[in-house]
Amino acid sequence: MSAVLTPRTDSPKAPAASVDTTSAWSRWANEHRKWLFAAPAMAFVAVLIIFPVAWTGYLSLTDAEGSVRAESEFIGFQNYLDVLTDTDRFWPAVWRTVLFTGVVLFFEVILGMAIALLLWRPFRGEKWVRVAILLPLVATPVAVGMMWRLIFDPNIGMANQLLGWIGIGPQPWLAGQHSALPTTMFIDIWQWTPMVVLILLAGLTSLSDEPQEAARIDGASSWQRFRHVTLPLLMPTVIVAILLRGIDALKTFDILYATKGRGGGSFHEVETLNVYAYGLSFDYNDYGVSSTVLIIFFLIIIGVMWALTYRKKGLGR
Amino acid sequence: MKPSKPYRVFRNSALVVVVFALMAPLLWMIAASFKTNVDIYDTAKAFVFSPSLKNYETVLQQANYLEFIGNSLWVAFAATTLSLLLGVPAAYSMSRFNMKKSALVVLMARVIPGVSLLVPWYYVFSNLKLVGGFSVLILSHMFVSLPLIVYIMMGYFDGLPTELEEAALVDGLTHIGAFRRITLPLSVPGVATAGILSFIFSWNNFMFALVLSGSDTKTLPVAIFDFVGYASIDWGGLMAAATVVTLPIMLIALFVQKYVVSGLTAGATKG
Numbered sequence: 001m002s003a004v005l006t007p008r009t010d011s012p013k014a015p016a017a018s019v020d021t022t023s024a025w026s027r028w029a030n031e032h033r034k035w036l037f038a039a040p041a042m043a044f045v046a047v048l049i050i051f052p053v054a055w056t057g058y059l060s061l062t063d064a065e066g067s068v069r070a071e072s073e074f075i076g077f078q079n080y081l082d083v084l085t086d087t088d089r090f091w092p093a094v095w096r097t098v099l100f101t102g103v104v105l106f107f108e109v110i111l112g113m114a115i116a117l118l119l120w121r122p123f124r125g126e127k128w129v130r131v132a133i134l135l136p137l138v139a140t141p142v143a144v145g146m147m148w149r150l151i152f153d154p155n156i157g158m159a160n161q162l163l164g165w166i167g168i169g170p171q172p173w174l175a176g177q178h179s180a181l182p183t184t185m186f187i188d189i190w191q192w193t194p195m196v197v198l199i200l201l202a203g204l205t206s207l208s209d210e211p212q213e214a215a216r217i218d219g220a221s222s223w224q225r226f227r228h229v230t231l232p233l234l235m236p237t238v239i240v241a242i243l244l245r246g247i248d249a250l251k252t253f254d255i256l257y258a259t260k261g262r263g264g265g266s267f268h269e270v271e272t273l274n275v276y277a278y279g280l281s282f283d284y285n286d287y288g289v290s291s292t293v294l295i296i297f298f299l300i301i302i303g304v305m306w307a308l309t310y311r312k313k314g315l316g317r
Numbered sequence: 318m319k320p321s322k323p324y325r326v327f328r329n330s331a332l333v334v335v336v337f338a339l340m341a342p343l344l345w346m347i348a349a350s351f352k353t354n355v356d357i358y359d360t361a362k363a364f365v366f367s368p369s370l371k372n373y374e375t376v377l378q379q380a381n382y383l384e385f386i387g388n389s390l391w392v393a394f395a396a397t398t399l400s401l402l403l404g405v406p407a408a409y410s411m412s413r414f415n416m417k418k419s420a421l422v423v424l425m426a427r428v429i430p431g432v433s434l435l436v437p438w439y440y441v442f443s444n445l446k447l448v449g450g451f452s453v454l455i456l457s458h459m460f461v462s463l464p465l466i467v468y469i470m471m472g473y474f475d476g477l478p479t480e481l482e483e484a485a486l487v488d489g490l491t492h493i494g495a496f497r498r499i500t501l502p503l504s505v506p507g508v509a510t511a512g513i514l515s516f517i518f519s520w521n522n523f524m525f526a527l528v529l530s531g532s533d534t535k536t537l538p539v540a541i542f543d544f545v546g547y548a549s550i551d552w553g554g555l556m557a558a559a560t561v562v563t564l565p566i567m568l569i570a571l572f573v574q575k576y577v578v579s580g581l582t583a584g585a586t587k588g
Contacts, residue, residue: 041407052437
């Protein structure tokens, strides 16, 4: 920390340590440092994020399709009318998105809570368990999808072999029209439950021991202590976990594309809103309609987030 | 207080199940990457087989993976470095001047679906003939990295006492000098956390590269699909490719486990 002991200004010519002797540029920079520091990042966000989102909004009101150089016409809310009355692709995709998110969140939070409670108090071998928790989390999702594709292969996969050993017949897993979506949910739960574990564990570790002890002295059973002491105190962290996982689960793309390919499979069996919007944009080049789907999707995400943060504030008190 | 013996037995057996469920699929993938396709199709050879390096030969030599590894490294490195340069000072300003609204705008990027960005980007950048080059790919990865870095660093700066900076000001440093010589050196763990997480997310990113990369700039997650044909799948090659993609990032994460965990859980306990 020599900088503290030998005060110097940024200009090497200034012998005395005084703001007045520094250059005009340095004075200006220090005065406006708030915006000078923030401006580059803000500009990046404005040009490369806000502008594109605004443009998506504009495209959703046009009939843009085909080549990106093709002419497009302003057609008002026609796309919204078409999309919202489309019971063939749009509404099933909404339903799958909601179902996927709801189911994986449910299992990830329950399992995540159980595993976090197991890991809460120190024990021997803790280090190795933590390694096992971390690995699925950082594994490349596309590679994870491919890995499960082999395990769930109806003919040569380990999953059906295991079932065979306990006397259950082979299942189609990812290849089945009705079993594909639940199988992708399983993959998502496998990969992302560790995320919930880490968040809840951080929350548990930050709790003070005193309320627990007090309840123990009052004769509360371990379930009562969890239900009436630990859980209420942990609730804000649980909501954060649901919020972070929920946003990502709604936007799941990689494992769906890796396991079922374009359009969520030949019967669109795993086609969620994100997969549908991607297909409309880059398989069909139907930019107008895809922008409409994206705007609606975006509004759904914002709505869910708002509802959850609203609830979080209510529970925080 | 020590947990009771029955609970300890229950906990240990439950943890064995958890560790097995998480690790077994990964080990299975790695094992399959050392099998020939004949062995993969032969269920009798599920556990006992003679390991072969043939799949890795295919992946690294025929399938050109050395080039894709280079592409992935370059994109992740460039996106992370640029995002740190933009994100760290911005996070500092937002933390010290309490710029809640500006922070919210940056963090909204975490919520926006990536596709809604890709459509306009594809429009603009294909007209500029930039699609397929590294520049657009790196910019697109910054869309993920920058908000992540701002989020983690804001939390870090919030937790750093301002007294040290004030002392430096008294000693004659300028505000920017105090940031550069006092705050920044103290923030090395935070910057490391943010940088590592950004690198991992960029390395794993698939959707942006799927649209914006060309044959010369393809990153590893996209290159995996070279092993998935319309008619048949080269399972051995596919598992070797998946291992080549994901093993390096898992090993890196193990070495810097502490940083990865603190980054992933950043801000979770503020309530």
